[in-house]
Amino acid sequence: MKTIIKTLKERWFEAISPQRLALLRIATGCFSLWYLISRFEMLQKMVKNTSAFDPIGVLFWMEEPLSATAFWWISVGLIVLNIFYIIGWKFKFSGPVFALLTLLFFTYRNSWSMIYHNRNALVLHIVILGFVASTDAWSVDAWQSGRNGNKIKKAHFNYGWPVVLICAVTLGSYFLSGIAKIAGDLALEWANGSAMRSQVAIDAIRKSVLIAETAPLFKIIYQHTWLFLGMGILTLVLEIGAPIALLKKRWGMVWAVLTWFMHWGIFLIMGIRFRYQMTGLLFLSFFEPEKWIAFLRKKIKGKKSISRETTAIVFFDGVCSLCNAWIRFVIRWDKQRRFRFAPLQSAVAEKVLGYDFSHEKIDSIVLVDGAQKYVKSDAILRITKELGMPLKVIYVLRWLPLQLRNGIYDWVARSRYSWFGKRTNCRIPKPDERWRFLDT
Incomplete structure (x- = not known):
């Protein structure tokens, strides 16, 4: 018993780098942002069916649903806060x-006829990360703190216990699932696999009736009863034995990998997608992803020392005051000297782009990086990606629909002369930056 207590104490108060908490924040934030954006229209339609509203959890007290307009604004506000959460600003x-x-949002979403248990872990992870120091690295707040002269945070148990708490919450959810199985009337059937086999069969029948297709491995697996015996036992072992994985890191890693395979097995046999689990994001806290990032950065840095010899070219409207201000901004932040510049009205633009812009209406910045060409919002986002932190986090906006991004870009582009003014001649670069401008 003393050994277990000692092990748990060492585990809970382990010194962990702030980068791991930051990665968990970014990972959970990106997944929730994907969910909110990809399900936005569906959620707005769902809440219009007021007869299906049955409040649960912390919203049990609600007597009637919110108006569709109020829910729309809450959804938009949550997306904005989600972006702040990812970049770690004013955390x-x-x-x-x-x-x-x-x-509150996901509880409200689950109050409409069906409870989606597979999102509960994501919500609990975000609740934990939202209240701890998960922005002491890889965030706008950390960057601003560094500029103010504060020291870079080192590994500390203050970053360790939240990670272990996330692991414990994850393990606890599976343990409760296992308890629910053995405490029910089908306890023995779950152990010998017959309950699982029946569930798989019912799911396949439902799918064949509703969508005329079944999961890829259903027909192959269903005929072999002994396979369900093995899967039933393995499932219960992973669920009932989940708390043991908290004792040692290696046990936790093994449990996470096996459980990840279990979810992929569920998908292949039943066609049910638990995306947070299948992507591996649910199990990220059991590993040391910051070391993976450090390894990749080291490898990429070695490659970049060669690739940086070739620069990308930013073509811009040379007489646009806003465009020239943007170029000055890029020059100031381009520490790697990645970009060179040329007006769209120049001979270089005509040669590289194969089109004469000198007498045409110009409505887009153009980025040429090797064989790739980017325009409008894609060009802006690709440029900010190369400028490093904290501007690099803006690249997350690429997840927004292209039509929406370019719509905003076009709106600004159409009014840029009236809003910001127009120059009579193209910008003349300063002597120390002249080498970065082509055909000037």
């Missing part, structure tokens, strides 16, 4: 607010 305020609003 002492935005973190807890986003965490609590996420809890």
Whole structure:
């Protein structure tokens, strides 16, 4: 018993780098942002069916649903806070607010005829990360703190216990699932696999009736009863034995890998997608992903020392005041000297792009990087990606629909002369930056 207590104490108060908490914040934030954007229209339609509203959890007190307009604004606000959560900006305020609003939002979503248990772990992870120091690395807050002269945070148990708590919450959810199985009337059937086999069969019948297709491996697996015996036992072992994985890191890693395979097995046999689990994001806290990032950065850095010899070219409207301000901004932040520049009205633009812009209406910046060409919002986002932190986090906006991004870009482009003015001649570069401009 003393050994177990000692092991748990060492595990809970282990010194972990702030980068791991930051990665968990970014990973959970990106997944929730994907969910909110990809399900946005569906959720707006769902809440219009007021007869299906049956409040649960912390919203049990609600007597009637929110109006569709109010829910729309809450959804948009949550997306904005989600972005703040990912980039780690003003986190002492935005973190807890986003965490609590996420809890309320998903509870509200589950109050409409069906409870989606597979999102519960995501919500709990965000609630934990929203209230701890998960922005002491890889965030706008950390970058601003560094500029103010504060030291870079080192590994500490303050970053360790939240990671272990996330592991414990994950393990606890599977343990409760296992308890629910053996405490029910089908306890023995779950152990020998017959309950699982029946569930798979019912699911296949439902799918064949509703969508005329079954999961890829259903017909192959269903005929072999002994396979369900093995899968039933393995499932119960992973669920009932989940708390043991908290004792040692290696046990936790093994459990995470096996459980990840289990979810992929569920998908192949039943066609049910548990995306947070199948992507591996649910199990990220059991590993040391910051070391993976450090390894990749080291490899990429070695390659970049060669690839940086070739620069990308940014073509811009030479007489646009806004465009020239943007070029000055890029020059100031381009520490790697990645970009060179040329007006779209220049001979270089005509040669590289194969089109004469000198007498045409110009409505887009153009980025040429090797064989790739980017325009409008894609060009802006690709440029910010290369400028390093904290501007690099803006690249997450690429997840927004292209039509929406370019719509905003076109709106600004159409009014840029009236809003910001127009120059009579193309910009003349300063002597120390002249080498970066082509055909000037």
